[in-house]
Amino acid sequence: MDTYSSYVxxxxxxxxxxxxxxxxxxETASDVFFTLWNNTEKLIPEKLKPYLGxxxxxxxxxxxxxxxxTVPLEExxxxxxxxxxxxxxxxxxxxxxxxxxxNELSSTDKEVFIRHYYCYQTISDIxxxxxxxxxxxxxxxxxxxxKLKEIFNERGVFL
Amino acid sequence: MKYKISDMLxxxxxxxxxxxxxDVASRDRIKELTxxxxxxxxxxxxxxxxxxxxxxxxxxxxxxxxxxGFALLTAAALMLSLAVTAMATYELWQPVWAExxxxxxKQQTAxxxxxTTELVDGASVTVKSINTEANFTITAEQVIGDKHTLQVLLKxxxxxxxxxxxEFMRNATILSPIRITINGKDxxxxxxxxxLRDTADDYSCYYQFQTECLVDDWKDSTxxxxxxxxxxxxxxxxxxxxxxxxxxxxxxxWEIEQINPLRLEDWxxxxxxxxxxxxxxxxxxxxxxxIAGEAVTVDYIxxxxxxxxxKYNSALDESLEPYSGELTLSDGNTISFELDSCNEYNDWLxxxxxxxxxxxxxxxxxxxxxxxxxxxxxxxxxxxxQ
Numbered sequence: 160m161d162t163y164s165s166y167v168x169x170x171x172x173x174x175x176x177x178x179x180x181x182x183x184x185x186e187t188a189s190d191v192f193f194t195l196w197n198n199t200e201k202l203i204p205e206k207l208k209p210y211l212g213x214x215x216x217x218x219x220x221x222x223x224x225x226x227x228x229t230v231p232l233e234e235x236x237x238x239x240x241x242x243x244x245x246x247x248x249x250x251x252x253x254x255x256x257x258x259x260x261x262n263e264l265s266s267t268d269k270e271v272f273i274r275h276y277y278c279y280q281t282i283s284d285i286x287x288x289x290x291x292x293x294x295x296x297x298x299x300x301x302x303x304x305x306k307l308k309e310i311f312n313e314r315g316v317f318l
Numbered sequence: 319m320k321y322k323i324s325d326m327l328x329x330x331x332x333x334x335x336x337x338x339x340x341d342v343a344s345r346d347r348i349k350e351l352t353x354x355x356x357x358x359x360x361x362x363x364x365x366x367x368x369x370x371x372x373x374x375x376x377x378x379x380x381x382x383x384x385x386x387g388f389a390l391l392t393a394a395a396l397m398l399s400l401a402v403t404a405m406a407t408y409e410l411w412q413p414v415w416a417e418x419x420x421x422x423x424k425q426q427t428a429x430x431x432x433x434t435t436e437l438v439d440g441a442s443v444t445v446k447s448i449n450t451e452a453n454f455t456i457t458a459e460q461v462i463g464d465k466h467t468l469q470v471l472l473k474x475x476x477x478x479x480x481x482x483x484x485e486f487m488r489n490a491t492i493l494s495p496i497r498i499t500i501n502g503k504d505x506x507x508x509x510x511x512x513x514l515r516d517t518a519d520d521y522s523c524y525y526q527f528q529t530e531c532l533v534d535d536w537k538d539s540t541x542x543x544x545x546x547x548x549x550x551x552x553x554x555x556x557x558x559x560x561x562x563x564x565x566x567x568x569x570x571x572w573e574i575e576q577i578n579p580l581r582l583e584d585w586x587x588x589x590x591x592x593x594x595x596x597x598x599x600x601x602x603x604x605x606x607x608x609i610a611g612e613a614v615t616v617d618y619i620x621x622x623x624x625x626x627x628x629k630y631n632s633a634l635d636e637s638l639e640p641y642s643g644e645l646t647l648s649d650g651n652t653i654s655f656e657l658d659s660c661n662e663y664n665d666w667l668x669x670x671x672x673x674x675x676x677x678x679x680x681x682x683x684x685x686x687x688x689x690x691x692x693x694x695x696x697x698x699x700x701x702x703x704q
Contacts, residue, residue, distance in 0.1 A: 164349070165340075169338075171343075181342065181344075189355060192348065192352040206333070274337065278332070307326075
């Protein structure tokens, strides 16, 4: 808990920080570690950090939904043509598509995309941490969105 | 159609980007809140397990017992399961059971001095898990009994570490009916059980089962214990052997299924009680005794090192609260007991808190029984046995 509480808190803060208090962040972080305690038998030690990050992300999103708020992200939508089958894609398959899409991006584009849409970092935070100018970050995000749309449309034909 | 990118990433697991941590929360506060939740859940689990062990009555038995209870209005019975110590013919308490019943070192030593006898010689059955390749072994570790009750300690062992989590034990207690058949017949009364604390490892645990049944002589009795761990939640919900009441008290069935994918199919364990000697002493009284302000005629009392059974010929007021009391021995010493639960049958069946019991009971030395109101400690019955 000592090792990961800052990381977990930051993940949560990025999602609910603008709408909730420090106490809410702490409460949600404790929910994350409590969930971990409840599921120790499923834990793979090497994947502890992403596992915690994933729980923290989901719990924070749920908390935000409870109050009817969302995180303001840069064009958080991708438009897919026609009657796409996204809804019927299984979760695992969806993860494969996302992973495949991200892997087709350059490493920097992928990192920026993940920081913004997965880690909910603001453009400003990404700029601070990576040194990439805000305008470039926006371009990279746009490239990611277009790639995602392209792959979904391609997969839609075959699904 | 439009899809939200951040939501699509819900199923993505990220391990490549290191985000810079911010000082946005107190580490100590998070730790404190987490520990509070863990402690609360642990206490809840302990209480539920204790409750299951003390109070759970197999559903189909409940109706039968109630009807039987009404039929026996003129011969209502009060049974007090006394603190389990030891008798010469009982083997040493298995450690986890000794801890559960509160058998102390003094009692254990006394038992060793008096000599012990093996009751169950490693009766075990191996069950193949449905969803994994893991084998589960269920072993009857120890069985004790007297004229009115049989208590069995089972040990569950898996080849797979992590198979028996606290969650598993809690939920399996609720959802996994375990029954005992004695000499081909269901015990005519009730039974219940639950998982005790886990062992030092995470692939074995204990299950305590107790049943009330009238058997005059256990020698060579054949015990068959059957159980089932359902394969999935739907099976649990559809299982007609699980009462609707139990289903309702089981929260988050889907979560149970997710957390505990290891489920067993039907299994049964059969063994013979070759050396179980019943040392119950029956004292015919047939005299009027004032119990809680009511004059009742006590027919007889059965005393053994594991239970006290008082049979009288009229029903007591059902509002009678569980009580504590003591046995007075011929040498003037007393052995106290406390009843910690009471089911609501006309049989007036009680169980006690064994942890208050500190002596090795020699049934031949008991000269009187005192029952007290547990709250006020006021004497509500004094029964002289001589």
